[in-house]
């Protein structure tokens with residue numbers, strides 16, 4: 120059944136129909152007109168061109184303000200529940216592009232509190248995972264002068280007054296309806312959405328004026344920001360604008376890369392052999408035999424290897440179309456495709472891992488209010 124999928128901030132399952140999801144959430148498609156307008160600021164990112172970032176809220180208003188000289192700031196985040204994988208990097212890479220193109224500051228929230236509340240992890244676990252994840256974020260090259268990392272349990276005094284104001288505007292019945300909470304939900308989880316809302320309003324609170332905010336992230340986070348946007352006008356804050364992407368696919372053919380399936384997940388710290396093994400086992404759109412594949416062709420639409428090229432690893436549109444055509448005509452076999460992707464991922468990771476090492480010297484200086492990491 121096409122509707123048999125689930126997308127919430129804490130669970131993504133089933134075969135996601137992204138158009139239907141956009142309809143359910145009530146977000147606006149990124150259409151040709153918006154793409155054209157965005158291309159006026161800098162060469163359009165492949166993730167926009169390819170419909171990976173595909174839907175938004177209030178981008179027009181944000182750009183109108185920007186054109187008038189009212190700059191926005193970027194906000195995105197990470198719930199530190201495990202090591203960073205490629206799926207986490209995808210929206211961050213996009214955020215870095217926005218920072219470069221618009222020259223704007225960035226607030227990165229690490230919700231160690233959230234992962235303590237929602238997962239079987241201690242506060243020490245989530246705090247040290249936050250450090251590991253922060254290295255990957257910093258390694259992507261965010262401007263250290265313009266980027267601050269918030270760690271919830273450390274920076275709560277800046278967030279708490281805003282979270283309280285939001286909390287006063289959100290009823291238990293809204294929280295239940297939006298997030299599916301019930302009587303067995305711990306009460307920290309019910310409050311948590313206000314903490315995720317807070318960074319969106321932090322510059323407005325600090326500067327005493329309405330500072331526009333843009334949040335590029337996975338569409339699974341929309342429930343939080345629906346609540347935040349509804350609360351904003353009553354508190355004198357501007358509603359944050361949103362740019363949403365699809366989930367980065369799993370190697371096993373699923374719609375989302377998930378740490379719960381380690382063999383179908385490529386971590387940023389994986390070595391070349393791990394990558395080779397994992398890609399080697401990936402789900403493809405190939406046929407049962409070489410003969411049949413040469414005769415009938417493969418199906419790139421369902422192929423995890425093709426999706427990896429499409430989402431991250433082949434930026435050249437001509438080459439990606441060529442790859443799809445060749446596959447459909449049976450002119451390229453899965454083994455070749457897997458070997459080529461393995462090489463691309465390993466080249467990327469080798470470079471990333473060097474930058475991740477260098478990030479260790481930078482990340483201390485990027486903390487909001489100068490807190491100390493648990494390393």
Ligand code: TRP
Pocket residue numbers: 128194195196197198199228229230233315334335336337340
């Ligand atoms: N809840 C997010 C997660 O589990 C983390 C997060 C906090 C976030 N603030 C955000 C994600 C803003 C996107 C945008 O990963």
